[in-house]
Amino acid sequence: MGLRYGTGGEVLRDLDFRLTNGGFYFLTGPSGAGKTSLLKLLYLAQRPTRGRIRLFGEELSEAPRESLPPFRRRIGVVFQDFRLIRHLSAFDNVALPLRVAGATEEEVEGPVREMLAWVGLADRASARPPTLSGGEQQRVAIARAVINRPELLVADEPTGNVDADMAKRLLHLFTALNRLGTTVVVATHDVGLISATPSAQMIRLENGGVVDPTGLLRNPPPRHS
């Protein structure tokens, strides 16, 4: 598949790969290689301009837009710029996916408090994003992305604003989710993060294309649990 914005050239071209259900992937590549664009395609914020994307067993490249929300609820996204709603508290930001999915306030309260405690923000639940540091905002964004136990977790530089200890905790969270069956795709330049996860597979993007010399991305081996 390929992707272009407007009438410009293709930012992603001739991509052909498969993500194994329950796999852990690091997406790497130089700046401008198309990592964020590829993530947008994965979390259904963009349609490819040519080719097809199958997610959760469904062809979604040309699916009617009304059919996309249920699929989006199965995806957790950590944005590079956090994308927190400024006038909502940290609690409300983290609770959003649960509320959108129709959870009652009783069903929201416990998991959100627990998740905020896990990312070390239990005492900042009522703080609004502008009053949080960059690292705290990133943790709120991560808590929001994983609160719904997504089947696919997509993260764009999730450890860019946190210290080494928090980065380790977040990676632990991602691997724990991965062990529970979540497919994880993390775009990162953080070599420490990559080396700490030897079981993860690398997707390297260069000039809008995937580098796949072994062909393992196109034809992944069957996964054994």
Next chain:
Amino acid sequence: MLDWLFSSAADRRLLGTSRFRGPMPWVIAIMSFSIIIVAATGLALAGSAASLSEAIASRYSVEVADGAQNLGAVVATLERSPGVASVEPVPESEMRRTLERWLGPAAEAADLPVPALVNFDARPGTDLGAVEKRVQAIAPAARISAHRDKVAPLLRSMRALQWLAFGLVLLLGAAAAAAVVLAARGALDTHRFTIEVMHGIGATDLQLTHLFQRKIAIDALVGSLAGAAAGAIVLLLLASGASFLGELTGGAALPPWGLIVLLLLPLVLTGLATWVARMAVLAALRETL
């Protein structure tokens, strides 16, 4: 169907800004005020036209030039005529007062030939030709004329004004709808980021629309009730202050069903604003992925 109106506190926090801040409630209030005034005027005209039309439907006049000497005989003939329900001669003094407007003091001259005028009501189906023949047997120059023929131009004007008022109400409603569309688009622009985030985590267009729809419905309800209340106060002042305006704008001329229409107008305006907001928001959201 109205579950969107009772959204949770968490949902209400999503749009952040407090209510009644933007221009929406004010625009709707002005529209509601104007609609109430115009509608009341139209309804009063309709009521007055109906009353007038009903009052003169069976009313006729017999006019007899220099008929003062025949007045008694004409009245007696009319009273005996089949189908005539009531007879009411116009006193000569009243006729002279009428003539005075054109003739001045000369209208009081004793030798002035004052025409006789007799009003009468006829039951439906009365043979007016036969009545006229009987009257002409006494006063050959006598002519019967129907009041409705004389008032027809006035009634036509009143009905035209009534339709004009109805058209103005529709135009004001359309202007209010246009203002709501602009307000909804403005609200969408203001909250574009929130919408993107909500879409990204799987919110449906309907979930997002309900947030805006509720806010706009409440703004519209407050605006239309305030405008209608101001309109009602003005109408009451006009009705109590000047009788001719009272007649025009309400008071006795406004039919009972007209009052119900006026009471329903703010709710109709709120419903229109809510529906238009819903359509505008849904249409705008459909332009996104």
